[in-house]
Amino acid sequence: MDEDIKLMLDLKAGNNTAFNLLLEKYGKPIINYIYRFTGSKEDAKDLAQDTFIKVYNAAPNYTASAKFTTWLYRIASNISIDYLRRRKASGNPTSLDEEFETGDGKFKEQIADKNIRNALETAEKAEKDMEIQKALLSLPENQRAAIVLKIYEEKSYAEIAAVMGVSVPAVESLIFRARQALKDRIKR
Amino acid sequence: MKHEEIKGKIMAFMDGEVKSDLKDEIAQHIASCPQCLEEFEALSGVDSYLKNAGEISPPAYFRENIVRKLNENKERRFEFNILKLIPASAVLAVFVLFASALMIVSPYIYAGDGQDASKQAADSVKSAVITCMTSSVFAPAAYAALCGKCSENMCKSCMAKDPNHICQCGGHKHGK
Numbered sequence: 001m002d003e004d005i006k007l008m009l010d011l012k013a014g015n016n017t018a019f020n021l022l023l024e025k026y027g028k029p030i031i032n033y034i035y036r037f038t039g040s041k042e043d044a045k046d047l048a049q050d051t052f053i054k055v056y057n058a059a060p061n062y063t064a065s066a067k068f069t070t071w072l073y074r075i076a077s078n079i080s081i082d083y084l085r086r087r088k089a090s091g092n093p094t095s096l097d098e099e100f101e102t103g104d105g106k107f108k109e110q111i112a113d114k115n116i117r118n119a120l121e122t123a124e125k126a127e128k129d130m131e132i133q134k135a136l137l138s139l140p141e142n143q144r145a146a147i148v149l150k151i152y153e154e155k156s157y158a159e160i161a162a163v164m165g166v167s168v169p170a171v172e173s174l175i176f177r178a179r180q181a182l183k184d185r186i187k188r
Numbered sequence: 189m190k191h192e193e194i195k196g197k198i199m200a201f202m203d204g205e206v207k208s209d210l211k212d213e214i215a216q217h218i219a220s221c222p223q224c225l226e227e228f229e230a231l232s233g234v235d236s237y238l239k240n241a242g243e244i245s246p247p248a249y250f251r252e253n254i255v256r257k258l259n260e261n262k263e264r265r266f267e268f269n270i271l272k273l274i275p276a277s278a279v280l281a282v283f284v285l286f287a288s289a290l291m292i293v294s295p296y297i298y299a300g301d302g303q304d305a306s307k308q309a310a311d312s313v314k315s316a317v318i319t320c321m322t323s324s325v326f327a328p329a330a331y332a333a334l335c336g337k338c339s340e341n342m343c344k345s346c347m348a349k350d351p352n353h354i355c356q357c358g359g360h361k362h363g364k
Contacts, residue, residue: 020251023250023251023254024251027246027250027251028243028244028245028246031244031245031246032243032244035244036241041244044244045244045246045247045250048246048250049250049253049254049257052254053254053257053258053261056254056258057258057261125242126242128240128241128242129241129242132237132238132240132241133241135237135238136238147238150203151235151238151239152238152239152241156204156205157200157203157205172199172200172205175199175203176199179199179231179234179235182234182237182238183230183231183233183234186233186234186237
């Protein structure tokens with residue numbers, strides 16, 4: 001039996017240590033997945049918490065009908081989509097964290113630090129991250145979800161299809177269009 | 189496979205989504221076809237570009253925050269369940285009991301009204317009646333015990349209005 005499914009069944013039986021193990025294993029990937037999807041570092045942390053709370057609360061009714069990660073990423077995707085819709089409704093559809101937007105301020109502070117080289121490297125890295133995140137946010141939601149699951153989470157087309165509730169050819173098409181759009185963006 | 193066919197499979201090849209027997213053929217074609225090589229390198233460039241992104245780590249107390257939120261939710265759910273344990277029928281029964289008590293005792297309240305001379309006695313009756321009514325809901329046993337007291341006060345009130353009054357309940361002796 002899949003190790004994750006076994007942990008979920010243990011959790012269902014009331015073993016909270018199993019939940020801790022799932023948190024340890026998937027905490028970081030889920031935070032990063034949500035971050036790439038939503039573009040907000042701070043909110044990604046809260047949304048990841050909500051994802052695991054949903055997992056915990058769903059444990060009593062859990063049945064091992066699908067791969068655990070498929071189910072987990074589906075929950076994270078739905079939470080992220082709801083979040084993006086709320087943000088859109090509030091008139092702030094795709095904004096990066098202020099930490100990025102007001103880059104100068106933070107980075108200047110770091111540069112003024114004793115370790116100038118490290119500060120510059122950090123600043124460059126953060127700028128690069130911002131650029132990549134902006135490129136991802138320029139994609140439509142479904143293309144972004146598909147490419148993030150492929151590149152960062154290294155999921156197969158079949159698994160991405162299961163997470164997103166679409167067909168495998170649809171996933172292939174979404175990833176293709178996302179790569180083409182990003183290719184054009186990088187060229188510019 | 190023809191060039192166009194292979195070109196359409198470059199991305200699937202990169203993603204490890206082509207059948208193993210086609211892999212060598214596609215790899216050889218890419219190596220020998222400048223156009224397909226360019227497409228392969230462009231798509232690989234996108235992947236490399238994206239993979240340059242840094243990662244974020246879970247915040248301190250990530251697990252603790254989740255556990256805290258779960259406990260808060262549990263408490264909230266417990267409070268809600270307590271409310272659910274009080275069935276609507278119990279609320280309705282209390283209401284019916286209260287309304288019945290009011291109906292039974294209300295004639296005594298009005299009967300207690302009278303002239304100035306009997307005002308004190310009437311107030312006494314009203315007070316006893318209201319006590320009876322409240323007791324009927326919250327302490328039915330005490331209500332039963334107060335029953336005789338109501339009659340006594342009623343008679344006192346009638347006698348205060350008219351000393352020659354003969355109470356129909358036969359309790360006129362109370363007024364004397």
